[in-house]
Amino acid sequence: MGEVVNVLVAFAVIVFLFRWVTSSSESGERSPADTLGFRPKNITQDMINTISNMFPDIPTDNVRYDLLRTGSVELTTNKILERGFLDAPPPAYYTLYPREPTSSSTTHRSSNNANTNGGPTPKAPQETLITRYHLEDRVLNAEPAVEESVVGGKAVWEESSEKREASLRERKAQMILAARQRMLAQQEAKS
Known part of the structure; x- marks a missing residue:
């Protein structure tokens, strides 16, 4: 009985030493579980x-x-x-x-479906407020300068939602055009 215990202890020591020697001789890399402190799950x-x-x-x-x-x-x-x-x-x-x-x-997030061939995506021109709100014709016609007090002025409550929406759209357009005029004036002042 004593010999069996000695053989088991010797076998356990040999296995322990073998694992210790082989794990430390591996190119010094740690496993992901050792590095992170937990066993990482498989994710996609x-x-x-x-x-x-x-x-x-x-x-x-x-x-x-x-x-x-x-x-x-x-x-x-x-x-x-x-x-x-x-x-x-x-x-x-x-x-x-x-x-x-x-x-x-x-x-990658914004164009994950647009580009499936893996090539570089062509850069789209940046959309401006003028193009977003379709104010190109007003800019080309060079409307007269809008007064600052009128731009953000108080709106009148209209009786229908369509009229309120049109009023809001017009106020947005006036604010965008006034901001553009200020920007152009600043650029002229610099040059």
Whole structure:
């Protein structure tokens, strides 16, 4: 009986030594579980995109880190809804998942369906307020200067919603044109 115990203890010591020697001789790299302090769950880019689309103000690294911990879109979403934020990942996280440039992550989110061939996306011209509110004809006709007191002036309450909407649209147009005139005047003053 004593010999069996000695053999078992010797076998356990040999196994322990073998594991210790082989784990320390591996190129010095730590496993993701050792680096992060927990065993990361398997996640997909679709899971990250789902949460990033629902909560665009939450950084992608925070989303990925929480998904690695929970492995569930629902749990991460509930945490955001309850707390309003996700914890930032520790510095060790960035050794495994280096930071992405912010411009590429926002470009990827906004044009994930537009560009499927993987090539560079052509940059669209930036939309101005003049084009958004269709004021090109007023700018081309060079309307007379609008007085500052009239621009943000008090609106009269109209009896129908259509008239109120038209009045609001006209006040927005006047404010945009007045701001453009101020900008042009400042540019002329500089030059």
